[in-house]
Amino acid sequence: MPNKKIILSGMRPTGKLHLGHWAGALENWVALQNGGGYSNYHLIADYHALTTNIDTSDIHAFSLEMVLDWLSAGIDPEVSPVFRQSQIKEHTELHLVFSMLITTARLERNPTLKEQVRDLELGPMSYGYLGYPVLQAADILLYKGEVVPVGEDQLSHVEITREIARDFNRQYGQVFPEPAAKLTKFARLPGLDGKKMSKSLNNAILLSDPPDEVNKKMKKAVTDPQKIRKGDPGRPDICLVFTYHKKFNPSEEDEIRKGCESGSLGCVDCKMRAAEKINIFLEPFRERRKKYESEPEKLDKILRDGEERARAVASQTMSDVHKAMKLG
Numbered sequence: 424m425p426n427k428k429i430i431l432s433g434m435r436p437t438g439k440l441h442l443g444h445w446a447g448a449l450e451n452w453v454a455l456q457n458g459g460g461y462s463n464y465h466l467i468a469d470y471h472a473l474t475t476n477i478d479t480s481d482i483h484a485f486s487l488e489m490v491l492d493w494l495s496a497g498i499d500p501e502v503s504p505v506f507r508q509s510q511i512k513e514h515t516e517l518h519l520v521f522s523m524l525i526t527t528a529r530l531e532r533n534p535t536l537k538e539q540v541r542d543l544e545l546g547p548m549s550y551g552y553l554g555y556p557v558l559q560a561a562d563i564l565l566y567k568g569e570v571v572p573v574g575e576d577q578l579s580h581v582e583i584t585r586e587i588a589r590d591f592n593r594q595y596g597q598v599f600p601e602p603a604a605k606l607t608k609f610a611r612l613p614g615l616d617g618k619k620m621s622k623s624l625n626n627a628i629l630l631s632d633p634p635d636e637v638n639k640k641m642k643k644a645v646t647d648p649q650k651i652r653k654g655d656p657g658r659p660d661i662c663l664v665f666t667y668h669k670k671f672n673p674s675e676e677d678e679i680r681k682g683c684e685s686g687s688l689g690c691v692d693c694k695m696r697a698a699e700k701i702n703i704f705l706e707p708f709r710e711r712r713k714k715y716e717s718e719p720e721k722l723d724k725i726l727r728d729g730e731e732r733a734r735a736v737a738s739q740t741m742s743d744v745h746k747a748m749k750l751g
């Protein structure tokens with residue numbers, strides 16, 4: 424598409440998505456798609472999922488669930504192709520070429536890697552795990568991505584991608600752009616316990632949760648521990664329910680703040696008001712989901728179409744790469 428900047432963004436298929444995924448990535452994806460200035464590709468990073476879990480028994484089901492969440496959030500597959508990394512062999516081919524252009528010492532310095540090894544309590548690191556930013560560089564550059572929408576924790580990976588693109592171009596001639604990171608506006612939404620929102624921590628509101636489930640979950644949300652009952656003054660700035668109001672109920676933010684600080688607003692009411700707004704926000708998601716769920720064969724077709732479109736671009740890039748490297 425002429426004059427449109429190319430964006431490649433993806434997620435690992437780890438099951439149903441939650442509001443944290445919306446705030447940290449999907450919201451931005453949909454805005455970029457609907458803004459019209461970009462050509463977006465959306466990758467189901469199923470090979471990446473293997474870097475932390477080699478059990479593949481759920482990957483297919485998880486991939487379909489994730490695509491359903493993307494579509495329900497407003498990704499239009501006609502405009503933005505969605506596809507599985509494992510179905511486009513050029514990802515692994517370019518990964519191999521790029522892996523010769525970076526040292527293991529550089530990868531070991533990657534701050535995100537150190538954090539993840541600590542947080543996920545991974546055992547000894549696999550060769551594939553150390554190199555996953557290189558696979559990510561291949562994912563982006565295979566489509567000659569110029570912009571990468573990311574959260575702050577992914578900035579170091581975009582830097583590795585830029586370094587690899589520069590090194591390739593210097594060694595073999597100009598093939599790749601140097602993609603720029605595009606930070607999301609509201610990158611983090613905490614879970615109901617105040618920790619990072621995660622399905623495995625059981626603190627997440629899923630994009631597919633029905634209204635009564637959202638209400639039930641919100642009742643359990645932690646609040647300011649100093650505000651025990653209605654009448655006690657609270658501190659909205661340390662309360663995650665207030666964070667949800669800021670995100671999903673901005674027009675009432677000032678009123679909620681005043682009510683909390685004066686004590687006139689009780690936490691139960693405050694939570695239910697947040698739940699109501701989240702339910703209103705999720706309603707269009709539910710409508711779109713219902714439509715896709717009623718035609719399961721359509722999901723397969725969406726993936727097949729997306730993969731065909733992605734393959735055409737990927738194969739052209741590999742042909743450019745081979746030509747530049749004087750291979751074949």
Ligand code: SF4
Binds near residue numbers: 646650657665683684
């Ligand atoms: S009133 Fe609302 S913002 Fe204030 S502490 Fe309770 S839940 Fe949090």
